[in-house]
Amino acid sequence: MCQIDKGLLFASVVWTKCWGKISFMPSKTLDVMRSDARKIFMAGVKSVEPARAVETLVQREGHTLTIDTRQYDLIQIENIYLVGTGKAAAPMALAMEQILGNRINEGLINTKHGHGLPLKRLKLREVGHPVPDEAGMRGAEAILSLVQGAKDRDLIICLISGGGSALLPLPVEGISLKEKQELTSLMLRCGATIHEINAIRKHISRIKGGRLAEASWPARLATLILSDVVGDSLDVIASGPTVPDESTFEDCLAIISKYRLESEVPFSIRNYLHEGAAGRRQDTPKPGNACFARTQNVIVGSNIQAIMASASEARRLGYHPLVLSSLIEGETREVAKVHTAIAKEIVRTGNPTRRPACLISGGETTVTLRGEGRGGRNQEFVLAAALEMKGLDRSVILSAGTDGTDGPTDAAGAIADGNTVGRSLNKGMDPASYLERNDSYNFFSKIGDLLITGPTKTNVMDLRIIIVG
Amino acid sequence: MCQIDKGLLFASVVWTKCWGKISFMPSKTLDVMRSDARKIFMAGVKSVEPARAVETLVQREGHTLTIDTRQYDLIQIENIYLVGTGKAAAPMALAMEQILGNRINEGLINTKHGHGLPLKRLKLREVGHPVPDEAGMRGAEAILSLVQGAKDRDLIICLISGGGSALLPLPVEGISLKEKQELTSLMLRCGATIHEINAIRKHISRIKGGRLAEASWPARLATLILSDVVGDSLDVIASGPTVPDESTFEDCLAIISKYRLESEVPFSIRNYLHEGAAGRRQDTPKPGNACFARTQNVIVGSNIQAIMASASEARRLGYHPLVLSSLIEGETREVAKVHTAIAKEIVRTGNPTRRPACLISGGETTVTLRGEGRGGRNQEFVLAAALEMKGLDRSVILSAGTDGTDGPTDAAGAIADGNTVGRSLNKGMDPASYLERNDSYNFFSKIGDLLITGPTKTNVMDLRIIIVG
Numbered sequence: 001m002c003q004i005d006k007g008l009l010f011a012s013v014v015w016t017k018c019w020g021k022i023s024f025m026p027s028k029t030l031d032v033m034r035s036d037a038r039k040i041f042m043a044g045v046k047s048v049e050p051a052r053a054v055e056t057l058v059q060r061e062g063h064t065l066t067i068d069t070r071q072y073d074l075i076q077i078e079n080i081y082l083v084g085t086g087k088a089a090a091p092m093a094l095a096m097e098q099i100l101g102n103r104i105n106e107g108l109i110n111t112k113h114g115h116g117l118p119l120k121r122l123k124l125r126e127v128g129h130p131v132p133d134e135a136g137m138r139g140a141e142a143i144l145s146l147v148q149g150a151k152d153r154d155l156i157i158c159l160i161s162g163g164g165s166a167l168l169p170l171p172v173e174g175i176s177l178k179e180k181q182e183l184t185s186l187m188l189r190c191g192a193t194i195h196e197i198n199a200i201r202k203h204i205s206r207i208k209g210g211r212l213a214e215a216s217w218p219a220r221l222a223t224l225i226l227s228d229v230v231g232d233s234l235d236v237i238a239s240g241p242t243v244p245d246e247s248t249f250e251d252c253l254a255i256i257s258k259y260r261l262e263s264e265v266p267f268s269i270r271n272y273l274h275e276g277a278a279g280r281r282q283d284t285p286k287p288g289n290a291c292f293a294r295t296q297n298v299i300v301g302s303n304i305q306a307i308m309a310s311a312s313e314a315r316r317l318g319y320h321p322l323v324l325s326s327l328i329e330g331e332t333r334e335v336a337k338v339h340t341a342i343a344k345e346i347v348r349t350g351n352p353t354r355r356p357a358c359l360i361s362g363g364e365t366t367v368t369l370r371g372e373g374r375g376g377r378n379q380e381f382v383l384a385a386a387l388e389m390k391g392l393d394r395s396v397i398l399s400a401g402t403d404g405t406d407g408p409t410d411a412a413g414a415i416a417d418g419n420t421v422g423r424s425l426n427k428g429m430d431p432a433s434y435l436e437r438n439d440s441y442n443f444f445s446k447i448g449d450l451l452i453t454g455p456t457k458t459n460v461m462d463l464r465i466i467i468v469g
Numbered sequence: 470m471c472q473i474d475k476g477l478l479f480a481s482v483v484w485t486k487c488w489g490k491i492s493f494m495p496s497k498t499l500d501v502m503r504s505d506a507r508k509i510f511m512a513g514v515k516s517v518e519p520a521r522a523v524e525t526l527v528q529r530e531g532h533t534l535t536i537d538t539r540q541y542d543l544i545q546i547e548n549i550y551l552v553g554t555g556k557a558a559a560p561m562a563l564a565m566e567q568i569l570g571n572r573i574n575e576g577l578i579n580t581k582h583g584h585g586l587p588l589k590r591l592k593l594r595e596v597g598h599p600v601p602d603e604a605g606m607r608g609a610e611a612i613l614s615l616v617q618g619a620k621d622r623d624l625i626i627c628l629i630s631g632g633g634s635a636l637l638p639l640p641v642e643g644i645s646l647k648e649k650q651e652l653t654s655l656m657l658r659c660g661a662t663i664h665e666i667n668a669i670r671k672h673i674s675r676i677k678g679g680r681l682a683e684a685s686w687p688a689r690l691a692t693l694i695l696s697d698v699v700g701d702s703l704d705v706i707a708s709g710p711t712v713p714d715e716s717t718f719e720d721c722l723a724i725i726s727k728y729r730l731e732s733e734v735p736f737s738i739r740n741y742l743h744e745g746a747a748g749r750r751q752d753t754p755k756p757g758n759a760c761f762a763r764t765q766n767v768i769v770g771s772n773i774q775a776i777m778a779s780a781s782e783a784r785r786l787g788y789h790p791l792v793l794s795s796l797i798e799g800e801t802r803e804v805a806k807v808h809t810a811i812a813k814e815i816v817r818t819g820n821p822t823r824r825p826a827c828l829i830s831g832g833e834t835t836v837t838l839r840g841e842g843r844g845g846r847n848q849e850f851v852l853a854a855a856l857e858m859k860g861l862d863r864s865v866i867l868s869a870g871t872d873g874t875d876g877p878t879d880a881a882g883a884i885a886d887g888n889t890v891g892r893s894l895n896k897g898m899d900p901a902s903y904l905e906r907n908d909s910y911n912f913f914s915k916i917g918d919l920l921i922t923g924p925t926k927t928n929v930m931d932l933r934i935i936i937v938g
Contacts, residue, residue: 334803
């Protein structure tokens with residue numbers, strides 16, 4: 001027999017996963033559900049904090065260092081070097097300092113201005129981002145020369161996070177940083193894919209496309225990656241400095257010819273690629289290259305990891321969590337329509353999950369600008385979803401960047417509920433026209449529903465949370 | 470103990486819903502999975518065939534006629550009249566003839582040219598669609614006068630399906646069919662919502678907006694509806710001839726003024742609306758009107774019903790079905806991206822459901838035309854999804870209209886798998902450019918992957934099925 005608290009007049013029955021066992025949860029107010037959505041988001045963010053992400057997969061016990069599933073015998077290892085790049089490089093490095101202490105012989109880290117932390121045993125440089133600069137290049141040179149000096153009994157630990165590509169620039173001799181940037185903006189303008197851009201980038205870099213792994217050989221190399229890329233493709237994150245590259249110099253020339261950029265690509269780059277295709281320049285290391293036998297690449301934090309932590313928190317708070325996908329891309333307002341269609345089906349028929357439900361998704365959508373407004377993809381998602389969920393009882397929508405920022409605004413995202421559109425109309429605002437102008441920031445600012453977290457010091461893209469209570 | 474057939478070398482374990490019970494299913498080939506997708510689609514379509522839909526919710530046992538949950542005592546009922554409109558009106562009427570036989574006193578049906586069937590006791594008219602015509606109007610007049618003659622001991626059964634609005638046109642006196650059509654195209658052009666257009670349509674019709682129910686009073690009225698509208702809103706389907714209307718003449722004038730159409734709306738319509746606002750014309754019947762106490766509206770077939778039947782078939786075939794939503798709207802290629810993101814997450818992490826999985830959704834998406842190609846929203850969905858699922862092992866995508874048509878083509882939709890894009894590239898085709906030109910029909914025609922069913926004689930919008938085996 002189960003006990004029922006008769007004081008809970010509007011108690012709703014929660015069938016737990018275990019057949020036959022019934023627990024009771026009082027219906028939550030909208031305010032409580034809004035606060036739950038925030039908690040669910042923050043639980044996701046916390047799970048991928050750089051230091052925690054590193055500590056979860058890296059353990060030291062006596063003389064054994066365990067990184068994910070691989071064990072390193074610290075007695076057999078002579079020197080340990082730490083290198084790293086990315087916006088989260090400093091807290092990741094701090095975690096490694098705490099684990100390895102004075103076993104670290106030397107280390108060099110490039111991070112973004114304002115993202116440094118005081119480190120004991122490592123040298124940290126704050127360098128240019130998103131536009132790479134000379135300081136970044138000097139840091140990259142020093143990192144390359146450090147790993148080149150490592151021997152076969154040495155272990156190099158490499159820390160990579162979002163922004164890691166721009167923060168570690170090192171073009172091959174004869175190509176300037178400025179020329180490399182020219183190439184990137186040319187290719188972005190002509191609509192080349194990220195894989196096409198990366199193929200060329202990797203071939204004119206001394207670090208990207210597996211070249212850092214090549215330079216590290218014969219030392220052992222373990223790369224810890226905080227992924228800010230949809231799908232966590234190792235060769236895409238920071239242009240894969242420790243990952244095999246399958247593209248060739250010929251591919252690069254074919255891409256340039258495909259977009260008819262022969263006359264626009266800087267001469268030094270074209271020349272270098274032609275020399276490479278003629279066999280006079282060394283290609284990037286391919287799968288099977290000996291250096292990768294001594295390389296371990298480990299994702300320590302990612303969007304799906306944050307989502308799963310959010311889902312646990314949602315379950316703890318009494319909701320049925322449903323993880324839709326960590327791979328959501330596409331035009332934000334259309335993506336919002338699909339999400340709200342699922343939420344409404346929960347209300348209508350209890351599919352794909354029952355109330356009280358919590359839909360969670362991640363990834364990174366895009367916004368095609370139509371107006372002159374201010375906003376970000378997360379705020380736009382919430383506004384578009386709120387318009388679709390207008391009047392839907394007991395529903396809450398939250399979308400925010402795990403890094404605490406969303407577009408060129410001071411907000412991480414926004415939070416709305418089924419009454420938000422009605423409230424804004426009562427204030428004389430026209431929510432549809434805010435959406436039309438891409439002015440979600442001003443909409444949520446006026447109505448007091450911005451989600452402001454400040455910088456979280458991590459980044460695994462966005463989280464979207466829809467509660468149907 | 471469960472028996473294992475050791476001959477099934479590559480057997481994969483299927484955990485059934487019942488804890489502890491395990492059954493084994495051999496891995497299916499891609500061909501089998503493609504055929505399964507077809508079966509799953511057809512099971513959905515079959516479940517909403519007009520006759521079957523009617524027979525499922527209407528039963529006669531002796532002197533009792535049961536329609537959904539309501540019972541009618543045929544001894545107490547003097548006359549039974551059948552009226553109907555829509556593309557599926559004929560098979561729905563045929564089913565009612567089989568249930569009620571000679572208890573039907575008289576009946577009048579309007580359907581689209583080519584959609585008629587030989588009926589025994591009912592008079593069927595084939596009339597204009599999508600552009601309403603005089604024949605439709607004469608049929609509507611006859612239907613109105615039939616129900617107006619009914620008495621309080623009579624029962625009127627009204628059959629409604631897709632196209633029912635255009636097939637039953639009856640503007641109020643002084644407004645011509647042509648003027649009514651002018652108004653509709655005016656409002657569509659200025660971006661008015663379907664609710665705004667319907668508000669005005671209902672106020673200048675003698676049948677829509679509950680007026681058929683009003684005319685039927687004091688007879689009893691049971692309306693059986695095959696819904697082709699996202700969300701199955703009773704007041705939207707065929708402009709709700711037997712459903713209360715909450716809008717007023719004043720609302721209509723406000724809508725015309727909102728879109729600044731005062732000078733463009735035909736004079737007869739403006740004049741009629743102004744007279745109505747001044748109280749000189751009768752408003753549509755509102756909620757609480759006595760006629761609705763004697764009216765029963767029943768959805769006999771809908772998109773979610775088809776989806777649930779498809780889900781059952783998927784389960785029978787060994788998949789874990791997951792019903793995403795019957796309410797999917799939005800730009801087709803973006804909707805496809807969200808669906809494939811979910812499919813890919815199933816492959817990566819087993820969320821939101823485990824393999825072998827079958828995602829099912831319904832509703833109706835839109836296509837913004839970019840090119841001069843040929844296709845429909847379903848074929849475009851499958852092409853866009855196939856591009857996203859390129860190379861994804863053991864995956865099948867099907868999307869098709871339940872009516873057997875998709876855009877201006879002879880196909881219901883298309884079917885693709887993870888190899889489709891590769892196969893087309895091998896044939897020298899560029900699938901991305903087919904999508905860019907909205908030329909999905911020619912793409913699937915060349916590659917032999919159109920789904921052609923012929924007319925199914927029902928319509929509950931689209932079904933989308935994604936198998937991850």
